[in-house]
Amino acid sequence: MRDFGGIVERSPVRVVRPRSADEVARAVRDAAVQGLDVVPRGLGHSTYGQSLTGGVSIDLRELTGVEVGAGHAVAAAGTSWREVLAATLPHGLAPPVLTDYLDVTVGGTISAGGIGGTSHVHGVQAGNVLTLDVVVDGEPVVCSPAVRPGLFDAVRAGLGRHGVITRATLPLVRAPERVLSCTIPCRDAEDVLRVQREVTADAMSAQVKPSDSGDGWTYGAKAVRYGDKAEPPPGTTETEELPYFDFCDRLRPDVEELIRLGEWARPHPWAMVFLPASRAAAVIEATLADMTTAELGLSGVILIKALRVGDVPMLAVPDDPVLFSVLRTASPGCAPVADMLAANRTLLDRARAVGGTRYAVDSVPV
Numbered sequence: 001m002r003d004f005g006g007i008v009e010r011s012p013v014r015v016v017r018p019r020s021a022d023e024v025a026r027a028v029r030d031a032a033v034q035g036l037d038v039v040p041r042g043l044g045h046s047t048y049g050q051s052l053t054g055g056v057s058i059d060l061r062e063l064t065g066v067e068v069g070a071g072h073a074v075a076a077a078g079t080s081w082r083e084v085l086a087a088t089l090p091h092g093l094a095p096p097v098l099t100d101y102l103d104v105t106v107g108g109t110i111s112a113g114g115i116g117g118t119s120h121v122h123g124v125q126a127g128n129v130l131t132l133d134v135v136v137d138g139e140p141v142v143c144s145p146a147v148r149p150g151l152f153d154a155v156r157a158g159l160g161r162h163g164v165i166t167r168a169t170l171p172l173v174r175a176p177e178r179v180l181s182c183t184i185p186c187r188d189a190e191d192v193l194r195v196q197r198e199v200t201a202d203a204m205s206a207q208v209k210p211s212d213s214g215d216g217w218t219y220g221a222k223a224v225r226y227g228d229k230a231e232p233p234p235g236t237t238e239t240e241e242l243p244y245f246d247f248c249d250r251l252r253p254d255v256e257e258l259i260r261l262g263e264w265a266r267p268h269p270w271a272m273v274f275l276p277a278s279r280a281a282a283v284i285e286a287t288l289a290d291m292t293t294a295e296l297g298l299s300g301v302i303l304i305k306a307l308r309v310g311d312v313p314m315l316a317v318p319d320d321p322v323l324f325s326v327l328r329t330a331s332p333g334c335a336p337v338a339d340m341l342a343a344n345r346t347l348l349d350r351a352r353a354v355g356g357t358r359y360a361v362d363s364v365p366v
């Protein structure tokens, strides 16, 4: 069995596909009797074996369903954020933070952290949870900031190592009908961080792409303002007005194209590090100065995102964190996976030297 990274392979003794918390509990108890390791799996979109095991794989894709209440939604762990959004939008509501890509699971991203365009305002998904139903030591229990707070803190961003999340109660906020997405070209990484710090926007992201001349990189930020009367911020060179759902699902056309080209199925040695804002530009610039497009791959993507985390003790980040993501694809004719992994290691070492940490769903040999 592999994951989205396509690098690590493990053969589980068995795969269990529970449809209820009781079935998860039984699977965990049966594994304990046999002395087998249990690893939960959402859609397996982590990139270095985090959802894989040689023991019992608990595949949560059949544990789905969403109920929308007054200002909150209760979602089963295997539900994708696409399904959550489809259930909440008819009520004019949405989760405060959505991942850029909607086809990952509620249980998977709460166990990872879950960063999205609105994370500079609302923090991460793991910090936007009211209660969690968790199977721990083979028993289903409920936890929240008030009830079993230690367990609540251990499972959020806990990578499934402290219990299996079966259900999450999520807060909801009012969803806009339309958004204005504004492109702001930037000079360099420092300029990206300035824009992300100074511009007021409901959602914010930034991308670095190989320059057309082929001898460097171009930097661009996107500031997204909600509402049909939104005005573009200073520095905007292009705007696009679009329905809120289309904005949330903005990666879908690119993903379809990558599937068509075969790039989606290739190995993805992704590096993702949290850098302290004060040192982030220097690390980003040094990394890109050393990097060739062959080390990124044909469809690789580089992202910069300043964020807040909130109260998520298991997600170790420096003060004022900036997520720097080098999302490599081992395309034909590009650098081999081993070289990409070595470059990830170098980036992590550079990040750690300035107090940075890794986003643990990435691919770094440890």
Ligand SMILES: Cc1cc2nc3c(=O)[nH]c(=O)nc-3n(C[C@H](O)[C@H](O)[C@H](O)COP(=O)(O)OP(=O)(O)OC[C@H]3O[C@@H](n4cnc5c(N)ncnc54)[C@H](O)[C@@H]3O)c2cc1C
Binding pocket: 004, 039, 040, 041, 042, 043, 044, 045, 046, 047, 050, 051, 052, 060, 077, 078, 098, 099, 100, 101, 104, 105, 106, 107, 108, 109, 111, 112, 113, 114, 115, 116, 159, 160, 161, 163, 164, 165, 166, 361
């Ligand atoms: C195309 C793409 C885009 C992405 N975009 C974003 C993004 O915008 N923001 C972001 O933060 N991340 C993003 N990610 C990374 C994503 O958060 C991780 O892949 C994460 O692992 C979620 O994927 P998953 O639901 O498939 O979980 P998996 O990869 O299956 O699991 C992730 C980890 O959580 C554990 N786990 C899974 N389910 C449970 C559960 N129910 N209970 C306890 N532990 C569990 C697993 O054991 C594993 O350690 C993206 C990944 C891809 C491939």
